[in-house]
Amino acid sequence: MKTYKVVIADDEPKVAQLIRNLIDWGNLNLEHVATAHDGHIALELIKKHSPEIVITDIRMPGYDGIELIKCAKEFNPGIDFIVVSGYQHFDYAYNAIKYGVIDYFLKPLKKNDINATLTKMVNKYAEKSRKELYHQEDVARLKRDLIESIYNDTATECIKEKSLIQINQDYGLSFTEGYYQALIIKPDFDYQYNLNGAMKIILEKISNIAKQILIALQKHELSSA
Numbered sequence: 001m002k003t004y005k006v007v008i009a010d011d012e013p014k015v016a017q018l019i020r021n022l023i024d025w026g027n028l029n030l031e032h033v034a035t036a037h038d039g040h041i042a043l044e045l046i047k048k049h050s051p052e053i054v055i056t057d058i059r060m061p062g063y064d065g066i067e068l069i070k071c072a073k074e075f076n077p078g079i080d081f082i083v084v085s086g087y088q089h090f091d092y093a094y095n096a097i098k099y100g101v102i103d104y105f106l107k108p109l110k111k112n113d114i115n116a117t118l119t120k121m122v123n124k125y126a127e128k129s130r131k132e133l134y135h136q137e138d139v140a141r142l143k144r145d146l147i148e149s150i151y152n153d154t155a156t157e158c159i160k161e162k163s164l165i166q167i168n169q170d171y172g173l174s175f176t177e178g179y180y181q182a183l184i185i186k187p188d189f190d191y192q193y194n195l196n197g198a199m200k201i202i203l204e205k206i207s208n209i210a211k212q213i214l215i216a217l218q219k220h221e222l223s224s225a
Contacts, residue, residue, distance in 0.1 A: 001031055001127075002029065002125075002129065003029045004029060004030050004051075004052040004053060004121075004122060004125055005030075005031050005033045005049055005051035005053070006023075006030050006031065006033065006051055006053045006054070006055065007033060007034045007038045007042065007046055007049060007053075007054045007055070008020060008032065008034075008035045008036070008051070008055050008061070009039065009042035009052075009055070009056040009060065009065070010035075010037065010056070010084070011037050011038065011039075011057060011060040011061060012037075012057075012123065012158070013037060013115075015057070015212070016037065018109070019055055019084065019109060019114070020032055021034070022110075022111045022115070023112055023115065023118065024115050024118075026187055028115070028118050028119060028122050029122060030053070030118065030122070032053065033045075033049045033051060034048075034051075036047055037060070038060060038061050038062040038064055039061065039062035039063025039064060039065070039068045040062035041062065042054070042056065042060075042062075042063070042071055043063060043068060043072060043075075045073050046076075046079065047074050051079065052078075052079065052080060052083065052121075052125060053079070053080050053081075054072065054079055054080070054081050055080070055081075055082045055084060056068055056081060056083060056084070056204060057082075057083075057084055057085060057086075057101065058083060058085040058087055059087065059113075065083055065085070065096075066095045066096065066099070069081050069083075069101065070099060071166075073099060073100070077223070080100075080102050080121055081100070081101045081102060082101065082102055082103050082105070082114070082117060083096045083103070083105065084105045084106075084109050084114075085104070085106060085107065086106070086107040086205045102117060102121060103117045106219060128207065139171075139172055142171055143171055143172070143173065146159070146167075146171055148172075162165060167184070172190075185206060185207075185210055
């Protein structure tokens with residue numbers, strides 16, 4: 001299962017260590033990749049490690065927490081922030097919310113609170129990953145169906161009327177003007193046979209072998225040109 005990277009930023013080393021100790025890293029599939037005690041250093045670590053989550057204090061040397069969030073969001077808008085602060089000022093909370101902070105905790109931080117928020121975040125990431133996987137599978141199927149319809153001359157009039165640019169946009173392809181050749185591999189066994197996903201594994205292996213051979217041939221052609 002995928003792990004999600006976390007950077008902790010707090011100018012007090014003991015507080016940063018306390019935050020680290022409170023988090024249930026293993027059960028939440030979280031990985032602590034770095035700790036910073038300065039806003040400038042924190043930003044450099046964020047750029048280096050590309051974490052999904054940053055837990056930051058508000059008051060720090062260099063960039064303060066709000067400045068850090070703003071700069072990091074410009075670098076990667078997808079980063080999620082949790083603010084841990086000893087200051088209950090409206091301006092801090094308002095600015096944190098403005099930049100899309102997931103939660104704002106006042107010190108002393110409680111174990112249940114931070115882990116509850118992190119649990120929701122991890123669940124959100126997992127759901128997003130599932131949707132992206134389904135989307136990739138749908139796109140792959142559409143591409144496969146398009147190629148098969150063109151090869152079998154069963155493409156609909158709607159597809160035939162589209163320009164090459166439109167087809168590339170609609171199907172995520174990168175065809176250019178010219179001639180193409182198709183290679184079809186048909187395994188010599190009964191398609192009804194399927195034992196514990198054996199069919200899928202065999203077809204994936206055949207596909208990977210074919211891709212490796214074709215890539216090797218392509219490199220050979222390029223080196224010979």
